Amino acid sequence: MPIVSIEDVIKIYEGKVTHRALDRLSFDVEEGEFLAVMGPSGSGKTTLLNLISGIDMPTSGKVLIKGTDPSALRPDDLARFRRRELGFVFQDFNLLRMLTVEENIVLPLTLDRLPVAEMDARVKAITARLGLEGILHKRPDEISGGQEQRVAIARALVHRPSIVLADEPTGNLDSNAAREVLDLLGTINRENRTTFIMVTHDPIAASYCDRVLFIKDGAYYNEIHKDDRRRTFFQRILNMLSLLGGNVDDLSSVRLP
Amino acid sequence: MTFRQFAYRNVVRNRRIYAAFFLASVFSVMVFFLYSMLMFHPGIGERFITGITLIGMTAADVVLYVFMLFFLFYSMRAFMQARSGEFALLLQIGMERRQLGKLLLLEMLLLGAASTASGIVLGFAFSKYFFMIVRELLQLPTLPLYVSWEPFLMTAGAFFSLFLLIGLLSAYIVSNRDISEFRKGIGGEADPFGYSPGRAAAGILLLLSSYGAALLAGRVNVLYLSVLLPPAATLGTYYFFSHSILYLLDLFRDQKSLYWKRTRLVSLAETAAKLRDNANMFFIVAIVSTVAFLSVGTLASLATYTAQYRALNPLGLVYESYPGNPHEYEHVTGLMKELENAGLEYTHVPLTVAREESSFSGQPINILREGEVNLLAETLGAGPVQLRPGEAVFLPYSTEAAPRLQDADIQTELEESGVEVHVKGVVGGLLLPAYSLGTNSVVVSETDFVKVASAQTDSLLHIHAFDVPDWEETVGIGLSIEQAMVMSEIQQGEALPYYFKNPGLDYSIIRSTFHLLLLTGLLVAMVFLLAAGSFIYFKLYTMLDRDRRQAAVLKRLGMTEREFIKIVNRQLIPQFFLPWGIAMLHSTFAFISLQAIWKEFADISILNEMALVLVGFTVIQLLYFYLIRWRYLAHVKGPA
Structure with missing residues (x-):
């Protein structure tokens, strides 16, 4: 049974100009899968993430996560659902400036009223894994962008969610830091069997995934699966992107060495 | 955690x-x-x-x-x-x-x-x-x-x-x-890039008409004004900050020769953006400052009243005895004894007053005797009058009334005694305040007074005027008489045959009350100003991150310290002095109308106090500006 299933989802934004952000989109994500979602600007990628996390409701169609429809939950249950089942990684990290690294990581557990001893143990485990022990007592302003994103990943994982949603996690990082973060995500995906759904513009980032889903104008366009060598996978992604068209500026011109 | x-x-x-x-x-x-x-x-x-x-x-x-x-x-x-x-x-x-x-x-x-x-x-x-x-x-x-x-x-x-x-x-x-x-x-729902021309016009119109109405105060019904003006001015201020200013900037923007000039293009656009973002804050700061200015100004103008109190009350103590008063001797000697016991110097001047109807006005007037009035004038340091039989002068009831009476020239007959007098000129200086005799008093020559007095021996008034140089020290004098008067007022019995006034006592009550109110008002105004400053400070801080990044970029672009301060000034000055300027304008017009109202019943000028209050607040505002700018510069230039 798929962990996420999107069935004929339509999302329409009413406004001065009615805008159809998603148009009869359907796909499934299996447990433990690392999925990348690609598409030109305005193709509905972020809207898709908002629907999965229950921040937005679909106009029609169904979103099921572990068999639950987030739009059917009451607000408090939805919040509880999010903080137990979902983890979030953002393009601009979104760490809270006034909290230390450690406090940022522990925040989701705090919201769930876990005992302090349990929280300490979990933080210790995750920070050892991500190599953050040295900076636990620093503020987000005092660490580098790559470190910030790793802290954000620690925060997204500390409560052991079943799905992690990542919105352009490498968008604000240099290529080295980006590769580290992607390697990390890949390792966690393999070892913990955590499901990842990552929205990205960057074909390099996409090439770390099991499957890449392309959407255009809110509708399903195509998908390709990983093969043995990342380099050929990357090339196939690029080919698909050029087929897809869209704004050239959206695509990274950097190729793998 | x-x-x-x-x-x-x-x-x-x-x-x-x-x-x-x-x-x-x-x-x-x-x-x-x-x-x-x-x-x-x-x-x-x-x-x-x-x-x-x-x-x-x-x-x-x-x-x-x-x-x-x-x-x-x-x-x-x-x-x-x-x-x-x-x-x-x-x-x-x-x-x-x-x-x-x-x-x-x-x-x-x-x-x-x-x-x-x-x-x-x-x-x-x-x-x-x-x-x-x-x-x-x-x-x-x-x-x-x-x-x-x-x-x-x-x-x-x-x-x-x-x-x-x-x-x-x-x-x-x-x-x-x-x-x-x-x-x-939150609160971002309104369209930030627009103004409604109707409201812009309404803002300007409301403000102008409020100012106009304030100028006319005194001629129009004061009650109407006090009910209508504050809401109108408040609404006008709100529209002014949220719409009119943007409209005025737009007008300026059309003048390309002025607008497309060096850095103005950027700085004006930036100012407009900040104005839009902070319209609500500006409105609140302006209104709060106006209230602070006004409350202190009003209280200060009340304090003026106490300063002019002495001018209105030249005498230390006044005891009036009406015909048939059995206590006169007892009270007057009592007062003298109390003054002596308190170690206060005094001069006692008894005055005799007759009342007769004047054929000229048909109103009763008070008639005083030349010799006695001259004695009083001498005590108070005013010039004496020289009257021949048939001549009379006015005794002014206030310093402002003197010039008006000076020009009067009246021929009248005192109806009961049949004495004809020609009233021309005034006694120099204020001798007896209005409360003791009312507003219609003349001084006649000795001969004429004897004629008048002999016509009505049993209805003469006696006024005992005490000149006390240390008049502020008379607080404890005559308390028993004062109490008897209060008691009779409470019991609403027969009117007492005497009247006693101790300006020293009244003065100390008025003075201390006003000063206490002024202190109260000052402290409240301080709270208002601090609160207004805290809004500005908070808005600055929410902008700080962005400003700091901008400062770092500008520094790398080779901007000098002076140019940097200039830019900061350009950002801070509107935030500080625009609401302040509006508040000053509001207060000035409110004070003008207040002056008109005061003029109606106390005949005093509050110009000096107004100026003092406004200048004082300006100085505080300037200090505040430099303090905040100093902190702000330190933070913007300092590390994150």
């Missing part, structure tokens, strides 16, 4: 943002506490800490409370606006809305508890000085410090309930919003 720790850290580590807000709250609690200390003073009811003091303190406390309600509410909205991104994130990582509400409530209670406690501690520490000042103002022998639970409980209860109310309100507001609403930002 528990949930409570999270709330605590949110506040403590953001202390820079909350600093000004905290300061304003602490100061307000302190002032509130000081007033409460006076309200619950065990010595209340003795001497002058009575009626008006109590009312003044209570009113100030109520004003402070209501003001703090609005201040806290607006600050809370501003905080929420600035933190809406953070709230969106918290909700996204799974915080329940109820938890978010609880977080805000906890933070508000934390701030409230801290500022209430600090305010009370500070207030108690300063209460000794406060009492010393009050004692000095009220000229009390002692005003001892006391410890009692009432002021503590009242202040703590009042402010804690206030913070609780605001905390609950913010919890309620926050728990009714979606993530998407927070992402858009």
Whole structure:
């Protein structure tokens, strides 16, 4: 049974100009899968993430996560659902400036009223894994962008969610830091069997995934699966992107060495 | 980290943002506490800490409370606006809305508890000085410090309930919003890039017509004005900041020769953006400052009245005896004895006054005797009059009335005695105040007075005027007579056959009351100004990150220190002096109408006090500006 299933989802934004952000989109994500979602600007990628996390409701169609429809939950249950089942990684990290690294990581557990001893143990485990022990007592302003994103990943994982949603996690990082973060995500995906759904513009980032889903104008366009060598996978992604068209500026011109 | 720790850290580590807000709250609690200390003073009811003091303190406390309600509410909205991104994130990582509400409530209670406690501690520490000042103002022998639970409980209860109310309100507001609403930002629903021409015009029209009406005050019904003007001016100010200014900038933008010039293009666009963002804040600051200026100005103008009191009351004591008064001798000798016992020098001048109807006006007039009036004039240092039989001069009832009477030239017959007199000119200087004789008095020559007096021996008035050089020291003199008068007024019995007035006593009551009110008003105005400053400070801080980045870029581009300060000035000056300028304009026009109203019934000028108050506030504003700019520059240039 798929962990996420999107069935004929339509999302329409009413406004001065009615805008159809998603148009009869359907796909499934299996447990433990690392999925990348690609598409030109305005193709509905972020809207898709908002629907999965229950921040937005679909106009029609169904979103099921572990068999639950987030739009059917009451607000408090939805919040509880999010903080137990979902983890979030953002393009601009979104760490809270006034909290230390450690406090940022522990925040989701705090919201769930876990005992302090349990929280300490979990933080210790995750920070050892991500190599953050040295900076636990620093503020987000005092660490580098790559470190910030790793802290954000620690925060997204500390409560052991079943799905992690990542919105352009490498968008604000240099290529080295980006590769580290992607390697990390890949390792966690393999070892913990955590499901990842990552929205990205960057074909390099996409090439770390099991499957890449392309959407255009809110509708399903195509998908390709990983093969043995990342380099050929990357090339196939690029080919698909050029087929897809869209704004050239959206695509990274950097190729793998 | 528990949930409570999270709330605590949110506040403590953001202390820079909350600093000004905290300061304003602490100061307000302190002032509130000081007033409460006076309200619950065990010595209340003795001497002058009575009626008006109590009312003044209570009113100030109520004003402070209501003001703090609005201040806290607006600050809370501003905080929420600035933190809406953070709230969106918290909700996204799974915080329940109820938890978010609880977080805000906890933070508000934390701030409230801290500022209430600090305010009370500070207030108690300063209460000794406060009492010393009050004692000095009220000229009390002692005003001892006391410890009692009432002021503590009242202040703590009042402010804690206030913070609780605001905390609950913010919890309620926050728990009714979606993530998407927070992402858009609270209060961002109005179109930020537009103004309505109708409202822009309405703003300007409302302000201009309010100013016009203020200029006409005194000629129009004062009551109408006081009801209609403040709301009209407030609405006008609101429209002015939210619409008219943008309209005026747009007009300027059309003048390309002026606008497309060097850096103006950028700086004007930036100013417009800041004005749009901060229109509400400017409005609140302008109104709050106006209220502060006006309350102090009004009280200062009342203090003017006491300064002119002496001019209106040249005599130390006045005792009037009406025909058939059995106590005259007893009272007058009593007063002399009391003056001697108090060691006060005095000159006693008895005056005889006859009353007759004048054929010219058909009104009764008072007739005084040349010799006696000259004696009084000599005592008070005024020039004597020389009258021949048939001649008379007016005795002016106020200094302002003298020039008018000077030009009068009246031929009249005193009807009962049949004496014909020609009234021309006035006695130099004010000798007897209006209350003792009324407004219609003449002095006649000795011969004429004898004729008048012989016609009505049994209906002559006797006025005993006491000139006391140390007239402010006469507070305790004649208290028994004063009390008898008060008693008869309360019992509404027969009118007493005598009247006694001790200007020294009245003066000390008026003076101390006004000064106490002025002190009260000053402290409240301080709270207002601090609060207004705290809005500006908070807005600056929410912008600080962006400004700091901009500063770093500009520095790399090779901008000199002086140019940098110039840019900062250009950003800060509108924020500080635009609301201030409007507040000054409002206050000036309000003072003009106030002057007109004063003129109606007290005939005094408040120009000097007005100028003093406005200049004083300007100086404070300038100091405040340099203080904030100094801190701001330090932060923008300093490390993150």
